[in-house]
Amino acid sequence: MVVGEISQQRNLIIIGGGPGGYSAAIRGAQLGLSVTLIEQAEMGGVCLNKGCIPSKIFTHAAAKKADTAHLNELGIEFDDNTFNYRKLLDYKDKAINGLRAGVESLCKNNKIELIRGKATFLGTDKIGVENGHQFDIFKFDQAIIATGSTPILPPTINEKGKRILLSHEIFELEKKPEHLVVLGQDYIALEVASSFAALGAKVSILLEDKSSFAFDESIHKEMLRLFKRSKLNVYKEAQLLSSNETESEISITFKNDKNVEETIQGSHLFIAGLRKPNVDSLGIGRIGLAQTNEGFIHVDAYMRTSIPSIFAIGDVTEGPLLAIKAIKQGKAAVEAIAGHKPEVDITFMPVVAHTIPPAVSVGLTEQNALDFGLKVRVSQYPLGGNGYASITAKKDGFIKVISDPATEIISGIHMMGEGAIEMSGSFVQLLEMAAKEEDVKFPLYAHPGLGEGLLEAVEGLIGQAIHAPPAKKKDLSII
Amino acid sequence: MLEVKLHDIGEGMTEGEIIHYLVKVGDSVKTDQPLVEVQTDKMVAELTSPCSGVVKKIIIDAGETVRVGTSLIYIEADESIKMEQKTSPEMKQDVKKEAFSPVMLKEKNMALTFNRVLAAPFTRKIARDNNINIEDVPASDPSGRVTEEDVYRFLKGQQPETQKESVVAVQKEAITLETPDEIPFKGIRKKIAEKMTKSLFTIPHVTHFDEVNMTNLFRMREELKASGESVSVSAFLIKALVISLKDFPIFNAELDEDNSRILLKKNYHIGIATNTDSGLIVPVLHDADKKSIKNIHAEVKGLTERAIAGKMQPFEMQNSTFTVSNVGPLGSTGATPIINYPETALIAFHKTKKQPIVNERDEIVIGHIMTLSMAFDHRVADGATAVAFTNRFASLIEHPHKLMMEMI
Numbered sequence: 061m062v063v064g065e066i067s068q069q070r071n072l073i074i075i076g077g078g079p080g081g082y083s084a085a086i087r088g089a090q091l092g093l094s095v096t097l098i099e100q101a102e103m104g105g106v107c108l109n110k111g112c113i114p115s116k117i118f119t120h121a122a123a124k125k126a127d128t129a130h131l132n133e134l135g136i137e138f139d140d141n142t143f144n145y146r147k148l149l150d151y152k153d154k155a156i157n158g159l160r161a162g163v164e165s166l167c168k169n170n171k172i173e174l175i176r177g178k179a180t181f182l183g184t185d186k187i188g189v190e191n192g193h194q195f196d197i198f199k200f201d202q203a204i205i206a207t208g209s210t211p212i213l214p215p216t217i218n219e220k221g222k223r224i225l226l227s228h229e230i231f232e233l234e235k236k237p238e239h240l241v242v243l244g245q246d247y248i249a250l251e252v253a254s255s256f257a258a259l260g261a262k263v264s265i266l267l268e269d270k271s272s273f274a275f276d277e278s279i280h281k282e283m284l285r286l287f288k289r290s291k292l293n294v295y296k297e298a299q300l301l302s303s304n305e306t307e308s309e310i311s312i313t314f315k316n317d318k319n320v321e322e323t324i325q326g327s328h329l330f331i332a333g334l335r336k337p338n339v340d341s342l343g344i345g346r347i348g349l350a351q352t353n354e355g356f357i358h359v360d361a362y363m364r365t366s367i368p369s370i371f372a373i374g375d376v377t378e379g380p381l382l383a384i385k386a387i388k389q390g391k392a393a394v395e396a397i398a399g400h401k402p403e404v405d406i407t408f409m410p411v412v413a414h415t416i417p418p419a420v421s422v423g424l425t426e427q428n429a430l431d432f433g434l435k436v437r438v439s440q441y442p443l444g445g446n447g448y449a450s451i452t453a454k455k456d457g458f459i460k461v462i463s464d465p466a467t468e469i470i471s472g473i474h475m476m477g478e479g480a481i482e483m484s485g486s487f488v489q490l491l492e493m494a495a496k497e498e499d500v501k502f503p504l505y506a507h508p509g510l511g512e513g514l515l516e517a518v519e520g521l522i523g524q525a526i527h528a529p530p531a532k533k534k535d536l537s538i539i
Numbered sequence: 540m541l542e543v544k545l546h547d548i549g550e551g552m553t554e555g556e557i558i559h560y561l562v563k564v565g566d567s568v569k570t571d572q573p574l575v576e577v578q579t580d581k582m583v584a585e586l587t588s589p590c591s592g593v594v595k596k597i598i599i600d601a602g603e604t605v606r607v608g609t610s611l612i613y614i615e616a617d618e619s620i621k622m623e624q625k626t627s628p629e630m631k632q633d634v635k636k637e638a639f640s641p642v643m644l645k646e647k648n649m650a651l652t653f654n655r656v657l658a659a660p661f662t663r664k665i666a667r668d669n670n671i672n673i674e675d676v677p678a679s680d681p682s683g684r685v686t687e688e689d690v691y692r693f694l695k696g697q698q699p700e701t702q703k704e705s706v707v708a709v710q711k712e713a714i715t716l717e718t719p720d721e722i723p724f725k726g727i728r729k730k731i732a733e734k735m736t737k738s739l740f741t742i743p744h745v746t747h748f749d750e751v752n753m754t755n756l757f758r759m760r761e762e763l764k765a766s767g768e769s770v771s772v773s774a775f776l777i778k779a780l781v782i783s784l785k786d787f788p789i790f791n792a793e794l795d796e797d798n799s800r801i802l803l804k805k806n807y808h809i810g811i812a813t814n815t816d817s818g819l820i821v822p823v824l825h826d827a828d829k830k831s832i833k834n835i836h837a838e839v840k841g842l843t844e845r846a847i848a849g850k851m852q853p854f855e856m857q858n859s860t861f862t863v864s865n866v867g868p869l870g871s872t873g874a875t876p877i878i879n880y881p882e883t884a885l886i887a888f889h890k891t892k893k894q895p896i897v898n899e900r901d902e903i904v905i906g907h908i909m910t911l912s913m914a915f916d917h918r919v920a921d922g923a924t925a926v927a928f929t930n931r932f933a934s935l936i937e938h939p940h941k942l943m944m945e946m947i
Contacts, residue, residue: 348541348590348616401667407655432740467682469657494657494684 067197070096072397073187074204075179075342078105080374080386081206082163087391089170091398096173096198098189103167103174104160106208107383110228113159115251117152118231119414122255126416130453143260145236152231180343184367202369202397205357206390207338209375214243214334216300223310224303225330237261237328241312243300244332245273247413250283252330254415257290264324266298266314274411276425276474278440278460283419283476286456290416295322303329337376344370352378361403363393371397384409408491410484417457417477420484423491424462424472437465439520443477445527446516447508454478459517468496470518479510486514497521541590543574543612545605553725555579556604557611566594574612582851592616658685665690727818738880743917746875747925751933753891753907759939773865774836775942776888779935781807781828782945784861787928789920790884791860801919810859810879811839813846814869820846821879823859832942867891867909876914884915884925 072088074081077099088095102109128141167174177191187203189196211226220226225233227248239262242253249265257263265287267273273280287294297317304311313323337355344351350358350366357365357372365372371393374386385406392402411421429436440460443449457477463470473487490500500518505511516525523531545555558576562568573585574594596613599605656674658666662685666673669690676693678685724732756775763770784791788803795802807828810821822842827835845851862879864887871889878885889910896906911932915925935941 401670403663403667405655467684469682469684493659496682496684 067186067199070094070173070198070200072096072202072204072394073098073179073198073200074206075187076105076206076208076338076374076376077103077163077167077174078206078208078374078386079107079383080208080390081105081204082167082390083387084204084206084373084390084394085172086166086170088394088397089172091394091400093394093398094173095170096175096200097167098175098177098179098187100176100178102160103163104156106210106228107386108159108163109156110231112383113156114152114231115227115248116414117148117155118259119251119255119416121148121151122258123414123416125260126258133453145259148259149234178341180341181347181349181370182343184347184369200369202371204363204390204393205339205342205344205365205370205372205376206374206386207342207376208386209335209337209381211331212334212336214300214331217303217331219305221305221310223305223328225328227330227332230330233328237326239264239326240328240330241266241310241324241326242330242332243298243312244268244330246332247274247411249330249332250413250415250419252332253287253292254290254413257287257292258416262326264293264295264326266295266300266312268299269297275413275419275421276460276472277427278458279419279421279474279476282457283415286416293324295324335375335381339376359389362396363389363404364396379406380409382409408488410488412481412484414481415476417454418480419474419476420480420487421474422472422484422487423470425474426460426462426472428472429462435465436471437463437521439517439525441513441517441520441525441528443510443513445525446510446513447527448510449478449513451508452478459483459513461514461517461521463497463518463521468498470495470497470500473514473517475513477510477513483510483514486511541592541614541616542610543586543589543614545577545586545607545609545611554604554606555584557599557601558583559601560597560612561585562594562612564594564597568592568594568614582849582853582856584853586611588614590614590616656685657683662687662690669694727820731819734880735877738877741880742878744875744878744914745917745922745925746912746914747922747929748873748910748912749926749929749933751909751911752896752937753909754896754937756936756939757907768833770832770836771839772867772891773839773863773888774832775936775939776865777809777811777824777827777835777839777863778832778942778945779932780861780863780886781809782935782942783928783932785828786931787924789924790915790928792883792919793860793881794883794916794919804860806858806860808858808860810862810882811842812862812864812879812885813843815847815849817849820851820856821859821862822846822851822855823857825858831946861885863888872910874912876912878914878916883919884913886929887912887914 071094073096074085074088075098077097081097081099082103085095085097104113107113125143128138132138175189175196177189177194180188180190182188182197185199187198187200189198211228213220213224213226217224230252236259237256240252240256242249242263242265245267253263253265270277270280284294295314295316299315301313301315301321303313309325309327310329311323311325312329313321316322337357339351339355339357344357347367349370352358356378357376359365359372359377363371363373363377373389373393375381377389379385388404392404395402408423413419424434424436426436426438438460440458442458444455449455454477457475457480459477460474461470462472470490473490475483475487493499497518500515505515516527519525520528555577558578560575561573568574568588569591570589571587574588575586577584577586592614594612595615597611598613599609599611605611656676657678658673663673665687666676671690671693673685673690676685676689679689680686753772756772760770760772760775784807789801791804791807793802793804806826809824809827811824813820813822822845824835824838824842830838842855845855859879859882861882862885864876864885866874867888867890873889874887876885876887889912891907891909893905894908895903896908898904911929913925913929
């Protein structure tokens with residue numbers, strides 16, 4: 061096939077149909093732009109097909125499984141309390157297909173042109189798309205790179221057999237692993253460890269140094285306690301040294317928290333954490349697009365790259381590799397192209413893990429406050445005191461609030477416990493609205509409900525939570 | 540064709556003077572090859588080539604002062620990376636006017652959490668839509684929360700009715716609020732602020748004070764002077780310091796927290812904190828351990844003069860391993876100085892004063908006593924080591940003939 065000299069003109073081209081890319085495409089259509097989306101695999105990207113969505117199907121199933129003991133207490137008895145892993149995989153495929161069809165039809169209804177193939181920049185206004193033997197050239201006014209990222213192995217592991225699983229592979233396992241060893245402590249690692257344990261696998265988790273834990277330290281403590289209670293083998297401050305795969309197992313050698321070498325065996329090793337941006341086939345080096353040393357694309361506040369006609373969003377840019385950020389950036393990039401003045405500020409981006417129970421951190425942690433020498437008021441309200449948590453047998457966990465004693469402005473909210481993901485919406489809003497303590501204490505809360513937990517956590521800042529033991533008065537008699 | 544623009548070299552500069560071009564039209568250049576020397580308010584910097592290719596045009600003449608973002612040179616990139624030259628299509632409205640400057644979206648930029656202006660998302664939007672930076676809008680609420688009204692008031696150029704309903708009831712009529720004078724917080728001042736904040740927020744500082752008897756050193760200096768050799772006190776201090784550092788390498792070190800290690804530096808590059816009209820600058824005396832007292836004297840003199848005149852080259856201000864702040868000539872008896880991050884320690888020398896001291900024969904005599912303050916990183920070293928270090932330093936100064944033992 062001769063490479064055609066004739067190029068076709070397009071308005072806005074978006075490369076990559078993940079959550080960032082398709083959100084950008086739809087917002088672009090809403091703003092009256094004519095949008096072309098190029099995707100080389102399946103719509104929805106890693107998030108829908110191999111990441112956030114499949115992992116949530118597993119965490120959801122795990123949470124339900126963990127609930128069966130309580131359901132029995134309520135008289136809802138199961139004659140045959142078994143778990144069929146194969147059925148879960150089928151459900152996963154069904155759910156993903158449904159969501160993907162939803163995205164595709166949204167794109168279609170918004171009149172977004174979808175082109176299948178692999179995109180390569182040929183210039184600052186020209187892109188080639190390769191699909192099998194076909195090669196088309198498009199000229200564009202603006203392009204948005206939304207190609208995402210791919211998990212990679214840590215430098216200590218050179219080779220990967222079928223017993224080492226990265227984040228896009230763990231939910232494709234045909235059988236439930238017998239003994240899953242999890243390496244890492246980001247949300248994916250915590251979710252995988254928590255849910256596979258609940259689904260009946262033996263799980264060991266190798267945690268890193270506490271300082272790189274993304275949540276407030278209180279969550280770290282509570283999570284360790286709950287992991288141990290669920291019979292997970294927890295290794296703290298582990299440093300991976302090597303791994304060795306055989307036909308029947310994988311052995312993992314690491315330095316433990318006492319600086320001693322230790323080796324454990326498992327059926328599989330799951331590794332979370334490291335990812336690289338998908339830029340290799342884009343040809344952006346050739347057109348001089350500025351990148352970091354690791355290959356991530358530099359962008360400005362409007363998601364523009366160093367080349368004015370090209371924008372980039374999501375995992376392929378710097379910062380946290382999360383769909384939350386990609387979706388926001390995708391919309392912002394298109395809004396900037398349409399002449400609006402968007403802003404992306406991830407200061408109060410929630411850090412979330414769908415563990416059992418789930419955990420959320422938003423804003424300032426107590427550790428940050430200490431590191432920066434900030435004066436703070438802290439209140440940690442145990443959910444054991446919340447009526448609705450008692451009724452539903454979800455008494456594990458707490459809500460912790462941090463505020464500035466001088467201005468009473470709330471600067472951080474952290475929760476581990478049932479409902480944390482849903483409640484995190486209120487936490488983020490309070491922080492974004494620069495709420496003061498009174499702004500939480502004034503409104504009325506459904507009773508009984510978990511929302512009362514937030515109210516009591518804030519009341520606790522001055523020792524006035526109703527359902528908590530009174531704060532110990534300082535004994536002044538000694539003076 | 541690629542344009543090489545004057546960009547912010549990283550100190551919040553807004554303009555620069557083109558000193559001279561290191562290439563001419565027709566020259567072949569390689570990636571990262573220096574193209575032009577630019578003078579900012581603080582230093583002379585080189586701009587390098589973003590690609591390999593041929594210099595096609597030099598747009599701005601040497602000697603001119605231009606703003607950041609101005610195109611200086613056109614370079615035609617090599618054949619392999621040549622692209623069609625076409626200006627990219629215009630973006631609507633003013634988004635296109637602002638120069639490209641990447642922003643960091645760090646996972647946990649906590650400095651932002653408490654430095655970010657407190658304003659609800661809709662308030663932020665009003666500011667953006669009206670092309671004003673929300674960070675510039677003064678808050679009428681004493682807690683610092685910026686409201687919609689504050690933004691509209693700012694738009695109309697009005698001052699906020701500050702603390703009208705302030706919690707503290709003060710005698711209002713007695714106080715007249717005068718508009719304060721403004722000093723722009725940018726350039727070198729801002730750079731200093733950033734460095735100091737970083738250091739103090741990162742390093743757990745401990746400051747240790749001591750006294751050094753300078754009497755013998757002064758006597759020796761007088762003798763040298765009489766024989767025609769005039770050497771500054773600070774040259775002796777730096778010499779003694781370097782010798783002490785060699786005995787206590789932990790203070791000539793850098794903590795590499797990411798890799799859990801402490802790097803003991805093999806070079807003895809001494810930063811000399813220097814007060815200039817535009818603020819604190821730290822020129823560096825490189826390889827001080829390989830230099831005689833006389834050479835140290837001459838080089839420090841040259842460095843300080845160039846620093847005060849604003850003629851520093853970037854390399855002359857880099858890679859220091861330990862920093863000295865000689866504030867003695869200005870006065871003072873003690874301080875809690877901030878370490879020049881990422882170094883481990885900093886020593887400040889204060890004013891030498893005549894004081895009654897007790898000599899070896901238990902007589903009260905007049906001595907010259909200098910105080911010093913040494914700040915060190917308590918993650919890296921402990922108090923006892925710091926005391927041992929300053930003891931060693933003091934013994935060299937109090938018995939300056941010992942310095943001879945260390946001559947190379």
